[in-house]
Amino acid sequence: MAQMNMIEAIRSAMDVKMSQDPDVLVFGEDVGYFGGVFRCTAGLQEKHGLHRCFDTPISEGGIMGIAIGMAAHGLRPIAEIQFADYIYPGYDQIASEAARLRYRSNGQFTAPLTIRTPVGGGIYGGQTHSQSPEALFTHISGLKTVIPSNPYDAKGLLITAIEDNDPVLFLEPKRLYNGLFEGDPHSPAKSWAGHKFGEVPEGHYTVPFEKARHIAEGTDVTILAYGTMVWVAEATAREMGVSADILDLRSLLPLDLESISESVQKTGRCVILHEATRTSGFGAELSAQVQESCFYHLEAPIERVTGWDTPYPHAQEWAYFPGPIRVSKAIRRVLEG
Amino acid sequence: MSEIGLPFKNGLKMSKRSNQSRLYVPEPPFRPGDKPDYSYITVPADHSPPRPDPMVDHHETSDHSLGLIRVMRFNGELAGEWNPGLSADTLRTALKNMSINRAMDDRMFKMQRQGKLSFYMKSTGEEAISCAHTMALQDGDMIFPTYRQVGILIARGCPMKDMMCQLLSNKGDALEGKSLPVLYSFRDYGFFTVSGNLGTQLIQGVGWGMACAYKGTDDIASVFTGEGATAEGDFHYALNFASTYRAPCIINVVNNQWAISSFQGIAAGEGETFAARGVGYGLATLRVDGNDFLAVYAATQWAAERARRGGGATVIEHFTYRKEGHSTSDDPTKYRPENEGEVWPFGDPLDRLRHHLVTIDEWDDARETAMQEEIAAYIRDAYKSAEKLGSLSTETGIDxxxxxxxxxxxxxxxxxxxxxxxxxxxxxxxx
Structure with missing residues (x-):
């Protein structure tokens, strides 16, 4: 089994699909000759040709628009948005067009496209390179939104996304690209090498949507997390010696409600984590779902641990980030409740 | 400048003062109660802006973005280099397509007023644009229309009953009532699903064209917008990407003077033509009399050949006038004089083609009467059989x-x- 970091796993997924299917092509800002600002597309142009991996104008609306037109014509475009913070000019094309094409035409036209974009903070990116806008997309019917937390899932989910016949937003937690991150920026960087999820098959495999992954089995509290926060949850619970049932949701829409309610009904306590701002964040949806399906099993109020309702600040990055202190306080509250 | 039919208010260029502190808000030349006078738009007498080779460098079409391609004189004769030389049979087909379009519009408008449809939009005065454009394309070419190009479906032979079922939102509607009337989708007739969000499909059409090139087919894409929605970013994405990747496509701007109640000056149309937007992007540009079937046909044919041969995209401005309201929900007498359409200096597209056919002795009153009777029966029968499948006002029959x-x-x-x-x-x- 090969060892890959998340960048290599993502690149491998595209390489596998481009080798298998001539209808798969990749484009975005700086993705061609240069290989992308995070190197996710490095070597793809050289291997598969200029017309299959190419640079686009700085125009997220345009990138989304051509992806839709190509997908409607039967191609399977993978469009990279350099940072999720830049996705908004393309929002209309995603929300009103890509996600609605199938419905509006009653299946005559579809948009089997994948949008890849890095999300989250932790790299001193400031307000415009750190945001987590997932909730703005999980509100859109017709779109799927997924987010891996490790190289193995990244490759499998990306291949599933490319093969899916509906538009998929594939969010890449950039803090996890090169290695595991447990929430303490001052501890030495951890590599994916040697980690079980850093073992990634070279060839084709898929990871299904609408299926959460159990990161840890426990009995005292359920922790719902995705992306960067999965490993903060895991490390914090381990450090606290708490028996936590940790679910990496992986697929936000569609959501694995079954695993969530099964877990919360078992533990009776639930902490929800995300890096994005709190108000109307995806945690609000998760909290509502848990309340609806597990109310009579709950022993304590549901806790949400999130970023503050401020823009993502630069110098105060680690004051903003929902790190181990905020997470452990919530776990403690929910256990006491 | 007025010689080439530029729509400057009162034919005058806007005067500018230094340190002008008052905000300038453009106003249309005429409002309700005014007597519309288009004498400032001089219909060009010269019917011969040159017709360059379709593979010419785009700079050589810059002047075409300021001129106006015309083929039919008002006396019924044809003139100039752009005459596509169509047979009388083709011209009669064209007249029939446009006449079906108008008859359908009139009938559906009435049905909406009787409460049978929830909504309708007419394309009166603009029939030549969609019909001629489609007839000059190939069947494999995908058209990304707005809601005012039903002529595409008519010219491509889409059954009237199928369109009417969409309008009635009944169980015969292929979309099963999911979309507003007029927002058709007919993939089999090369008619892309119409979005209610304006401008969004321009860049999608460019992507479709890029996919045609990627796949190595000879098909092209043709995208439409009104002049109003050229103000959307999507229009500029489309021009930029079409130029960058030499996408095989045609970008059509139907300048019908009005975007609901906003005249074309509100979309920065006072100082420049809409075709000229393409010049800065390095695209070929043509400006055409949209009420002249043959001129639209010729311009389309030129642009399609350029796109198919690898010359990239062309921006075509179709200069015309929206004779009716924006939709059945609109009352244009609230914002413009009632008879503007009648005094529009470029006439009516159906009258003009008919006049030409009569002039060359290929049409007469008897044939006109027979055709109108045939169309009336076609529309009536189609509506009857469509209505049998239900309607939104009665029972749609849709689960x-x-x-x-x-x-x-x-x-x-x-x-x-x-x-x-x-x-x-x-x-x-x-x-």
Whole structure:
């Protein structure tokens, strides 16, 4: 089994699909000759040709628009948005067009496209390179939104996304690209090498949507997390010696409600984590779902641990980030409740 | 400048003062109560802007963005280099397509007023644009229309009954009532699903054209917008990407002077033509009399050949006038003089083609009467058989559960749950 970091796993997924299917092509800002600002597309142009991996104008609306037109014509475009913070000019094309094409035409036209974009903070990116806008997309019917937390899932989910016949937003937690991150920026960087999820098959495999992954089995509290926060949850619970049932949701829409309610009904306590701002964040949806399906099993109020309702600040990055202190306080509250 | 039909207010260039502190807000030349006078738009007497080779460098079409391609004189004769030399049979087909378009519009407008349809939009005065454009394209070319190009479907032979079922939102509607009337989708007739959001499909059409090139086919894409929505970013994305990747496509701007109640000056149309937007992007540009069937045909043919041979995209401005309201929900007498359309200096597209056919002795009153009778029967019969399948005002015959279909290819868990909830809600309603 090969060892890959998340960048290599993502690149491998595209390489596998481009080798298998001539209808798969990749484009975005700086993705061609240069290989992308995070190197996710490095070597793809050289291997598969200029017309299959190419640079686009700085125009997220345009990138989304051509992806839709190509997908409607039967191609399977993978469009990279350099940072999720830049996705908004393309929002209309995603929300009103890509996600609605199938419905509006009653299946005559579809948009089997994948949008890849890095999300989250932790790299001193400031307000415009750190945001987590997932909730703005999980509100859109017709779109799927997924987010891996490790190289193995990244490759499998990306291949599933490319093969899916509906538009998929594939969010890449950039803090996890090169290695595991447990929430303490001052501890030495951890590599994916040697980690079980850093073992990634070279060839084709898929990871299904609408299926959460159990990161840890426990009995005292359920922790719902995705992306960067999965490993903060895991490390914090381990450090606290708490028996936590940790679910990496992986697929936000569609959501694995079954695993969530099964877990919360078992533990009776639930902490929800995300890096994005709190108000109307995806945690609000998760909290509502848990309340609806597990109310009579709950022993304590549901806790949400999130970023503050401020823009993502630069110098105060680690004051903003929902790190181990905020997470452990919530776990403690929910256990006491 | 007025010689080439530029729509400057009163034919005058805007005067500018230094340190002008008052905000300038453009106003149309005429408002209700005014007597419209288009004498400032001089119809060009010169019918010969040159017709360059379609593979010419785009700079050589810059002047065409300021001129106006015309083929039909008002006396019924043809003139100039752009005459596409169509047979009398083709011209009669064209006249029939445009006449069907107008008859359908009139009938559907009445049906809406009688409460049979929830909504309708006419394309009166603009029939030549969609019909000529489509007739000059090939069947494999995908057209990304706005809501005012039903002539595309007529010219491509889409059955009238199928269109009417869409308008009635009944069980014969291929879209199963999911879309507003007029927002058709007919993939089999190369008619892309119309979005109600303006401008968004321009860049999608460019992507479709890029896919044609990627796949190595000879097909092209043709995209439409009104002049109003050229103000959307999507228009500029389309021009930029079309130029960058030499996408095989045609970008059509139908300048019908009005975007609901806003005249074209509100979309920065006072100082420059819409075709000229393409010049800065390095695209070929043509400006055409949109009420002249042959001119639209010729311009389309030129642009399609350029796109198919690898010359990239052309921006075509179709200069015309929206004779009716924006939609059945609009009352144009509230914002413009009632008879503007009648005094529009470029005449009516159907009258002009008919006049030409009569002039060359290929049409007469008897044939006109016979054709109109045939069309009336066609529209009447199609409507009757469509109405039998239901309507929004009576019973659509569409299973409401179809609401949950085609959101995704397969129903995810949460939609399955909601579908079940709805089933019990519906059962309760039916008692």
């Amino acid at each position: 409401p559960l179809t609401m949950f279909e085609q959101v995704y290819e397969e129903l995810p868990g949460h939609l399955k749950d909601q579908r079940e909830d709805f089933k019990s809600e519906w059962a309760e309603k039916l008692g």
